[in-house]
Amino acid sequence: MTDPEDRRAKRPTGAEEATAPDTPIRRTGDDSRVRNAIRRELEEDRPAPRPAPANTMEFKAANNVALEHVSLAFETPILDDVSFSARHGETVTILGESGTGKSTVLKLLLRLLVPDRGKVYIEGEEITQLDFNDALRVRQKMGMVFQGAALFDSMTVYENVAYPLREHTTLSEDEIVARVREKLDFVDLNPDKVLDQMPSELSGGMKKRVGIARGMANNPKIMLYDEPTSGLDPLTTATITHLILKLQRELGVTGVVVTHDIRSAFRMSSYIAVLYQRRIHFFGTPEEMSGSDDPYIRSFLGGF
Amino acid sequence: MLDRLNNAVKRKVYNLQEYFVLAGKSVGFVFARPFYRGDLVQQMDAIGVGSLGIVLLTGFFTGMVLALQSSVQLKTFGATMYIGRLIAASMIRELGPVLAGLMVAGRVGSGIAAQLGSMRVTEQIDALNTLGTDPIKKLVTPRVLAALIMLPTLTVINDVAGILGGNVIAVAYVGIPTSLYWQTVWEQIAAGGFLFRYIPHDFIHGLVKPFVFGGIISTIGCHFGLKTSGGTEGVGVATTRTVVTASILILVVDYFITQILLAILGS
Numbered sequence: 001m002t003d004p005e006d007r008r009a010k011r012p013t014g015a016e017e018a019t020a021p022d023t024p025i026r027r028t029g030d031d032s033r034v035r036n037a038i039r040r041e042l043e044e045d046r047p048a049p050r051p052a053p054a055n056t057m058e059f060k061a062a063n064n065v066a067l068e069h070v071s072l073a074f075e076t077p078i079l080d081d082v083s084f085s086a087r088h089g090e091t092v093t094i095l096g097e098s099g100t101g102k103s104t105v106l107k108l109l110l111r112l113l114v115p116d117r118g119k120v121y122i123e124g125e126e127i128t129q130l131d132f133n134d135a136l137r138v139r140q141k142m143g144m145v146f147q148g149a150a151l152f153d154s155m156t157v158y159e160n161v162a163y164p165l166r167e168h169t170t171l172s173e174d175e176i177v178a179r180v181r182e183k184l185d186f187v188d189l190n191p192d193k194v195l196d197q198m199p200s201e202l203s204g205g206m207k208k209r210v211g212i213a214r215g216m217a218n219n220p221k222i223m224l225y226d227e228p229t230s231g232l233d234p235l236t237t238a239t240i241t242h243l244i245l246k247l248q249r250e251l252g253v254t255g256v257v258v259t260h261d262i263r264s265a266f267r268m269s270s271y272i273a274v275l276y277q278r279r280i281h282f283f284g285t286p287e288e289m290s291g292s293d294d295p296y297i298r299s300f301l302g303g304f
Numbered sequence: 305m306l307d308r309l310n311n312a313v314k315r316k317v318y319n320l321q322e323y324f325v326l327a328g329k330s331v332g333f334v335f336a337r338p339f340y341r342g343d344l345v346q347q348m349d350a351i352g353v354g355s356l357g358i359v360l361l362t363g364f365f366t367g368m369v370l371a372l373q374s375s376v377q378l379k380t381f382g383a384t385m386y387i388g389r390l391i392a393a394s395m396i397r398e399l400g401p402v403l404a405g406l407m408v409a410g411r412v413g414s415g416i417a418a419q420l421g422s423m424r425v426t427e428q429i430d431a432l433n434t435l436g437t438d439p440i441k442k443l444v445t446p447r448v449l450a451a452l453i454m455l456p457t458l459t460v461i462n463d464v465a466g467i468l469g470g471n472v473i474a475v476a477y478v479g480i481p482t483s484l485y486w487q488t489v490w491e492q493i494a495a496g497g498f499l500f501r502y503i504p505h506d507f508i509h510g511l512v513k514p515f516v517f518g519g520i521i522s523t524i525g526c527h528f529g530l531k532t533s534g535g536t537e538g539v540g541v542a543t544t545r546t547v548v549t550a551s552i553l554i555l556v557v558d559y560f561i562t563q564i565l566l567a568i569l570g571s
Contacts, residue, residue, distance in 0.1 A: 110434050136436045144434040150427035164435045167338075214435075 064088045064254040065109060065222055070118030078104055080278040081118070086271070088221070091248050091255035093265040095300070096275035102258040103147075105275075106224050109256065110144060111135040122222065140168055143215030147227040149207035151199035157184075157210050158195040164218045183213040187243055205236035212243055216253075223247060225257040229264050237264060244268050262301065266290070274300065319531075326530070327523040330444040343446035351412045351447075351522075352454035356461065358407050363462035366399055367391055367469025375478045384478050388488030389495075391470035396493070396510045400463040402558055405517035408455060409550040413525040416447055417546035420529025421539035429530065439530070448522040455518030456511050463510060497571045505569045513561055517554050524550045 066085035072078050078101040086092040096102050107113040108120055111127050119128050127138050151160050161180045165171055171179065181191040187209040199207060208228065215223060225244065229237040241264040247253045248268070259265055265272055266286045274282040274289075274297065282289060282297055289297060370391050378384045420443060423429050432439045467489060474480040496506040528542040528549075 112430065112433055132438075136433075136438065139434050140436040142434070144431070146427045146431060148426055150431040152423075152428055152431070153426075167435060167437055 064090075064123055065092075065256060066121040067105065067108065067115075068119045068121065070108060070115040070120065072101075072104060072108070072113065072115050077278055079108075079115075079275075082275075082278075082280055083118075084273045084280055084283055085121075086254050086256055088254055089248060089252045090270040091244065091257060091268055092271045092273060093257040093259060093269040094273045094275060095259065095262065095265055097300075098260070100275045101278065102275055103226055106144070106226055106256065106258055109224060110139055110142060140164070140218060141220055142222045142224055143212075143218065143220040145208070145211045145215045145223065145225045145228055147230060149199070149204075149211035151207055151210055151214070153199045155199075156195065157197050157199065157202070160199065160210060161214045161217050163214065168218060179217065180213075183217055184210075186216070186246075187213045188239070189213070205232055205239065208232065208236075208240055209243065212240075212247075216247065216251075219251075220253070222254045222256070225255065225259070227259055227261075228257060229259060229261045237261065240264075241267050276300075322531070323523070323527045326440065326444065326527050327448075327519070329440050330448045330523060330526065333438075333441045333445040334449055336441065338441075340442055340446055343442065344449055347446045347450035348454055350415070351408070351450045352457060355408050355411055355454075355458055358411060359404055359458045359462045360465045362403050362407055363395075363400065363465030364469040366403060367395060367466030367471075368473050370394060370399075370466070371470040371473035372477065375473070385480060385484060386488060387470065387474050387478060387480060388467075388485040389492035391467055392489040392492040392506075395463050395466040395470075396506045397496075397562075398558075400459050400466060400510055401513035401517060402554060404455065404459045404462040404514060405521065405554045405558075406551055408451075408458065408517075409521045409554060410547055412451065413521045413546045413550045414543045416522060416525030417529040417532075417542045418539055420526060421532035421542040422536075424530060424532045425535050425538060444523075444526040444530075447526060448519065451518035451522035452515060453518075455514040455521070459510060459514035497569070499569065505565075505571055508569065509562070509565055512565060513558060516557060516561060520553050520557065521550045524553070 064085075064087055066083075068083050070082045071080050082105070084092065084094075094102050094105055104113065108115055109122065111120070111130060114128060119126050121127070122138055122141060125138065127135065130138060151157075152163065155163070158177075158180055161183055162176050165176050165179060180195070184191040184194060189206065189209055194202070194206070194210070199210070202210065212223075212228075223244075228240050228244065232240065244255060244257065245268050248255055255268075257265070257268065266289075269286055271283060272286055272289050273280050276282075276296055282292065282294065284292075290301065292298065371387055374387055374390045375384055378386060378390070420429070423443075429439050429443075432442060471482060471485050474485045475482055493504045493506050496504055498504055499508060525546045528546045532538045532542045534541070
């Protein structure tokens, strides 16, 4: 089993990432360049495929976030015997068509939903049977970035990012200000400009970034992203993808990303899980995915 | 057919259960930490101070029109001097609480439903949950508490505005001096009887009702708001349902409270 620290060290740093705006990734209509770029990136920093867990104990210890044989149905079945996990410092992306229950997986991890069968683990703790108050406590270990950012629109940017700190820490007001500035800096927003703005005054990309800043305000070790790049222009998409990578590489945050955006998924994922017909149809590295002969995976990747 | 009826009934019962759980929790959390005092003050301002204008206007004009109408009727019996009694009787026991309740249901109930509804559809409620906050404690409890405090307050203001409105008409139109008007108002209050010698029954009627109405308006608004689904259209539906349901409940519950209070107090 490779140590995640080693793997991170091998990857290019965030700075290099930022200073390479001329990577052909953003160019459209030129398949070969995009493919080459992706292949290059894959070769550089993909971790070796990990061995299957030997037993449940190891499964729990090795994984930061895990679903074990989870099934869930409302009026129709949504998930059927789904298992996947993300270890410390890994980013696992869940791909799938619309309505396949991708967002449901995030809700299960947050214990906003309880599975009919199976178990959910967060940092080795089984959260399936927790009561409401314990669930609130477990949720503090995770930062969630919502599709529409879900900023509280009655509060300023500062109050939004400060919210989890006010709720769950005993930091003084000065410390909160410092922390909020630090997080806004991290997501490349100028604190002096945005602190007192209302969410309605921000652009879509800025809202997403404030959303990320709020999600990471408590320094969680796990970040969940629901369609982080949907509805954004290609440049902003690249910025957000870069931010997710930066969180993983610089802070060692475990990420679970739900998205349709194959290009960003390939860029930022340690592993990709494809949900199809209520099950995990594929789980593997992006490289394995692009080399897969599976007809569904091939059609899912489409022209890619 | 029977199946569909069965499901419909189940859903209704389930909704009702959800409503009572929400109402119970919102009141239960009044004594639980953390206490969102800032939110409470903000809601009291929005519900109470914000509704002051419409409540004053409604009360004043209702008092005026009551005086005007009753002066015509009372004149035929030569009893125009009892105008104050009539206005006090109708304003304090019934019109004050009910009118304030209906106005606040329209203004505040719809506002609560729309706000919580848009928070639901833009995932802000989910965001609260994931940030480790109980949305009921953060959003519902301050609103319910603020309504429970502010509606009786608004009703008193409404009553006073109504009696003053009657006063203006009594003096200007009917020719009854202010002192006589207020004397008859007090006679009416005294005629209702007292609890423990000092608390007029009229005041108990007039304050228990808005307290209950405040609870109805805020919990109904929160319930429909939090249950909103289906995007912006859903917000509209939640708002309409809140105003209709709360208004009807106010009128129905008003009858039963009156009946119960009459049974307990005797008058």
